[in-house]
Amino acid sequence: MAVDEDDAIESLERLGLTSYEGKVFVALHKLGTGTARDVSRVTDVPRSQVYSVTESLEDRGLVEVQQSSPIQYRAVSIDEARSTLRERFEQESDRAFDYVETVHEEFGPDQEEEQEDIWMVRGQDRIADRAADLIRRAENSVLFAARSPELVGEDIDTALRERAEDGLAVVVFSEDPAVRALYDDHDEVRAVEPATDHHVNDEHTGRALLGDDDILLLSVLGNDEELPGINRETAFWSARTGFAEVLVQLVETTISPVDR
Structure with missing residues (x-):
């Protein structure tokens, strides 16, 4: 520039x-x-x-x-x-x-008081920053799903690798072989393809993140001919809340073909 x-x-x-x-x-x-x-x-x-x-x-x-x-x-x-x-x-x-x-x-506010919050975030870079932060908050397991390598990115990739090396169960889930190939060199990160009955053919599907049992981020891609969908990404996320715990259970039944 x-x-x-x-x-x-x-x-x-x-x-x-x-x-x-x-x-x-x-x-x-x-x-x-x-x-x-x-x-x-x-x-x-x-x-x-x-x-x-x-x-x-x-x-x-x-x-x-x-x-x-x-x-x-x-x-x-x-x-x-x-x-x-x-x-x-x-x-x-x-x-x-x-x-x-x-x-x-x-x-x-009292840090012990549970806050039942769901937050919105827009834009590819901001969503990537939030996803990487949530990955680093996880203590036991992480499942990350993305439709393309562009939705992984450097920050998320680094966070996934770091958490896997820390001993967490880390799974990357994608229908795109290029996404799974990102982890051919990293035995600690499991890269898996969805089972047939989990197939979702939706051009608006962006990325999903499940951490432990109560961290969640889901994104969708916009549809604008003037802007690539990836630049109109919107996500909602929640962490350590009752909402997140319930939503994680619901999403797991849809996108997760493996035990975490």
Whole structure:
């Protein structure tokens, strides 16, 4: 995907820089070394603002200043800037989520109270993330069914392999030989074909996940000529609830040809 200067500056803003800081940082990488006049000439940042912006960038560890007459500025290397911004992002993330965790523990709902929740999630990537998370929550067994290799994906594949290596009973269930072939190199993951009486010929069927006796995810594919069905995937899931326990029992009788 091609990225232009505006895209890059917007990304720098999302990493915590102001618009002017992003523009000056990029400009200094164009110039190598430059004065406030030079920077102002290649950006829409007023010369009077360049001084305060470069001072802020220096404080962030992204710009070096040479006390000459006139003052010269240069941006630190790409690798150094990347490391600095990543470290700052991680620090701010830790601070934020440490506080959220504290608030949750102090004021959140009683963790012992059972919540009978069924959740919806849309989009292939988000569903894959949720499925991989649910696989990692399982403690005893996992059954995963998919109609095509695209509905397995890297994250789910990794999670299935990890849980199998942890000693869980992991079964991958598909009518597509290409899905089952993904696990030809992994003895711990059982890849099986459905029995004839379990055959479901439905273009809307997406993927299914059963974990232990009370984790469930089921998805369906949309039908839109302008978008591939896989990009219009919708799923519902539930975990550690009475709803999930009942639904797992119902779904097992339909999609599971093997004992887990």
